[in-house]
Amino acid sequence: MEDGGGAPTPMMAQYIEIKAANPDCLLFYRMGDFYELFFDDAAVAAKALGIALTRRGKHQGADIPMAGVPVVSADDYLAKLIALGHRVAVCEQVEDPAEARKRGGKSVVRRDVVRLVTPGTITEEALLEPGRPNHLMALARVGGAGTASFALAYADLSTGAFFVQDSAPERLLADIRAVEPAEIVVADTLFHDEAMRPLFAGLGRLARPEPAALFDSATAEARLCRFYEVSTLAGFGAFGRAELAAAAGLLAYLTRTQFAARPALARPARVEAGGAMLIDPATRASLELTRSVAGRREGSLLGAIDRSVTGPGSRLLAARLARPLTDPRAIGLRQDSVGFLVGDPGLCRSLRALLKGLPDAERSLSRLALGRGGPRDLSAVGSFLGRAREAAAVLGEAAPPAELGAAVAAMRALPEALEAELATMLADNPPLLKRDGGFVAPGAIAALDEARGLRDESRRVIAGLQGAYAEETGVRSLKIKHNNVLGYFIEVGEAQAGALMGTEEAKRRFFHRQTMANCMRFSTDELAGLEGRIAEAAGEALRLELAAFDRLAAAVVAAQEPIRAAAEAAAVIDVSAALADLALAEDWTRPDVDDGLAFRIVAGRHPVVEAALKAGAQASFVANDCDLSPPTRGAKAGAIWLVTGPNMGGKSTFLRQNAIIAVLAQAGAFVPAAEARIGVVDRLFSRVGASDDLAEGRSTFMVEMVETAAILNQAGPRSLVILDEIGRGTSTYDGLSIAFASVEHLHEVNRCRALFATHFHEMTALSARLSRLSNATMRVKEWEGDVVFLHEVRAGTADRSYGIQVAKLAGLPARVVERARHVLRELERAGEGSRRTAFIDDLPLFSAAAVRQETAAAKAPTAPPPALEALKALDPDQMSPRDALEALYRLKGLLAEKAG
Structure with a gap:
């Protein structure tokens, strides 16, 4: 917008100035009840x-594009923008319009950005998934090439959780994917380092550069001390320079995005290196631990097993699946909690009923600390305090094991005085926003009750005045109305206005305020006096309520540490009860997890596939055993199973289910098996399925080889490796050679526990010379030319792939299937070497005549074999044993003649 001289109006000049300070954000510029956006x-x-998209005024001679969203529904629009990767600067009025008018008629109300909304810093309930954390992550590097150390810091602003951990170049991506951050900030110098380009290219829009000064390790400790108002971090734990730099960088970014608001972050907790099973991104995607291949929760392991009844419980379960433990003692503590509730189903049901719908106190607390909370957040905290105390009482009476006992203690430490004050002060079903009041309970504040009484009584008086004035003037249509400009006024139709101004007495009583197109407006001294009292009473009532809100919010924030500890405790109870309910309903068992190298699963099942079969009322899941334990006592390496069998026989499901059982066991859950003994898996690798990376110019086979290389270069004796169909993306001999060499390397160099599925039947000969390798195969049954998949694993080898039968099941045209069978017979007859080459050279590709001939031959009626005719003629009931023996010899003779 421009004034007459072509210069921008004061309002547009203000907008341009604020936008220039936030060039990488969409600017939500507050104008009344809308957030407006201009230009690009x-x-x-x-x-x-x-x-x-509309227009509003001109700038430099061109129309100014404009779009806007209502303030009341801004959260919905923010959610869409954030999901698309945008950042939004929220610009609010920071001055009372009355103050602006004092500076002159054309003065613009002061506005400023009060917050940057980014994917990793959202706290609004409408923008968050209840069962999914929303982590902001910072990546820092300290030192030069060859000596550099890396660290990650990540926090969930919506709950206050804050963690730091060291990392290394070879596992950076795995550590990042384990957290699934919504946003990653990194020093601009590191972001543009050529050596880091593959990492940031793989992360895509998740990563964004920030000034390197935010990650300065020399000042990091001092900045952290200032934030937490301590003189030293010694009480927090021992952090390396890179960890301090990452933590300080994260806090600096939060300060830049939250402005004056101070996040209620917990003290940073250090994630110990080696404390969790390392799962690389390819494995995480292959096993679909928390997200399916399509990126959804449905179809994932988490989606299939999550029976938690609270948002924090779902978040904790997801975190446990993402980072299974490697300490048998810590795993055992979690299993004790689940086992305790499995042993007392009644207690388990009671706890789940108490916890169901428990408010998300962590997120309410965070919003209140940031100044974004409302009356419902206060109510949520109050409800949480009461119900958590009740759950603690129920569980505490049952003498729970260590982990649940610690949870009970945390919930018992909640401040009772705060619980009582919130219960007394807050009304039932309070409004979402505090700005209009109405959230303090009647009787809670005497002065507030008095102000409300004056306000409400005055409104009743006004209603009575309307009837009195109508009676006095004889104008039955007379109304008393209100607007923000005139306040309360009397409105009558233009034809009836004479009754209020036709005599001197009427003019003295009713004074004219405004003439409209078809009505006139008046007021009286009495009405004006009442309006003042109403406004004063309403203003006083709102002032008292807002003061009460601020006092209660401050009390909640002051008690944030015990509230957060109790909320974490409630999540632990929820997860334990959910896993116990799952174990009871699905017949899961407690695994024995130790520090050995055993891996023995009896009657194991795939939980996601089994759940899908049950949901579809299909056949029950076929359980299978797996034993990758060292074949001899004292051996320093586990076993390898070479699994053969047809496509659709169940090889991939069998491979994945054993990896998933290891994840569940080390996450502290029971497992879908009759028995399980697992020596802790420190690294899990899975190379199952086919995918490409066209953006990076990598074919399916290249991706397969890159992932296989990562496994062969990193797996160790405590690793669990599952590999499926290595080498199938190239020529038969190349693929066989690669698969052959890979198995040898796993056996001799990696010395890990492994399942290796293949179609190369020639590889089964390896079992004769690799001492820890055994052959296993998927059972099938042939019936009248078709194949029946039994999905059972047994010792032995498969002699066929049954690919043509599978192709038939898939719906290939009958002509193609018959032709394939013909070619297969000819290839098998030709054997190896020059005969096969000559046959392929002479093979008529889809020769119509050959196909017709073969099809006709297949359809032509044939005489029954003599042996079959002779067999039909026999009557076993009339035969002596000697007759039967002679008949059998005759049948054999007929078969020999046919073969001859």
Whole structure:
């Protein structure tokens, strides 16, 4: 917008100045009840949100594009923008309009950005998934090439959780994917380092550069001390320079995005290196631990087993699956909790009923600390305090094991005085926003009750005045109305106005305020006096409520540490009860996890596949055993199973289910098996399925080889490796050679526990010379030319792949199936070497005549074999044993004649 001289109006000048300070954000500029966007921001938002793109004024002679969203529904639009990877700067009025008017008629109300909304810093309930954390991560590097150390810091602003851990170049991506951050900040110098380009290319829009000064390790400790208002970090734990740099960088970014608001972050907890099973990104995706291949929760392991009844419980279960433990003692403590509730189903049900719908106190606490909370957040905290104390009482009476006992203690430490005050002060079903009041309970504050009484009584008086004035003037249609400009006024139709101004007495009583197109408005001294009292009473009532809100919010924030500890404890109880309920309902068992190299599963099942079969009322899942334990006592390496069998026989399911059982066991859950003994797996590798990476110019086979190389270069004796069909993306001999050499390397160099599925039947000969390798195969049954998959694993080898039968089941045209069978017979007859080559050279590709001939031959009626005719003629009931023996010899003779 421009004034007459072509210069931008004061309002547009203000907008341009604020936008210039936030060039990488969409600017939500507050104008009354709308957030407006202008120029390019308007075009981007209109396209992303599907809203109208309009025009408002001109700038430098051109129309100014404009788009807007209502303030009351801004969260919905923010959610869409954040999901698309945008950052939004929220610009609010920071001055009372009355103050602006004092500076002159054309003065613009002061506005400023009060918050940057980014994917990793959202706290609004409408923008968050209840069962999924929303982590902001910072990556820091300290030192030069060859001596550099890396660290990650990540925090969930919506709950206050804060963690740091060291890392290394070869596992950075695995450590990042384990957390699944919504946003990653990194020093711009590191972001543009050529050596780091593959990492940041793989992370895509997740990573964003920030000034390197935010990650300065020399000042990091001092900045952390200032934030937590301590003189030293010694009480927090021992952190390396890179860890301090990452933590300080994360806090600096939060300060830049939250402005004056101080996040209620817990003290940073150090994640110990080696404390969790390392799962690389390819394995995580292959096993679909928390997200399916399509990126959804449905179809994942988490989606299949999550029976938690609270948002924090779901988040904790997801975290446990993402980072299974490697300490048998810590695993045992979790298993003790689950086992305790498995042993007392009644207690388990009671706890789940108490916890169901428990408010998410962590997120309410965070919003209150940031100044974004409302009355419902206070109510949520109050409800949480009461119900958590009740759950602690129920569980505490049962003498629970260590982990659950610690949870009970944390919930018993909640401040009772705060619980009582919130219960007394807050009304039932309070409003979402505090700005209009109505959330303090009647009787809680005497002065507030008095102000409300004056306000409400005055409104009743006004209603009575309307009837009195109508009676006095004889104008039955007379109304008393209100607006923000005139306040309370009397409104009558223009034809009836004479009754209020036709005599001197009427003019003295009713004084004219405004003439409209078809009505006139008046007031009286009495009405004006009442309006003042109403406004004063309403203002006083709101002032008292807002003061009460601020006092209660401050009390909640002051008690944040015990509240957060109790909320974490409630999540532990929820997860333990959920896993116990799962174990009871699905017949899962407690695994024996130790520090050995055993891996013995009896009647193991795939939980996701089994759940899908049950949901579809299909056949029951076929359980299978697996034993990769060292074949001899004292051996320093586990076994390898070479699994053969047809496509659709169940090889991939068998491989994955054993890896998933290891994850569940080390996450502290019971497992879908009759028995399980697992020596701790320190690294899990899975190379199952086919995928490509066209953006990086990598074919399916290249991706397969890259992932296989990562396994062969990193797996150790405590690793568990599952590999499926290595070498199938190239020529038969190349693929066989690669698969052959890979198995040898796993056996001799990696010395790990492994399942290796293959179609190369020639590889089964390896069992004769590799002492820890055994052959296993998927059972099938042939019936009248078709194949029946039994999905059972047994010792031995498969002699066929049954690919043509599978192709038939898939719906290939009958002509193609018959032709394939013909070619297969000819290839098998030709054997190896020059005969096979000559046959292929002479093979008529889809020769119509050959196909017709073969099809006709297949359809032509044939005489029954003599042996079959002779067999039909026999009557076993009339035969003596000698007759039967002679008949058998005759049948054999007939078969020999046919073969001859």
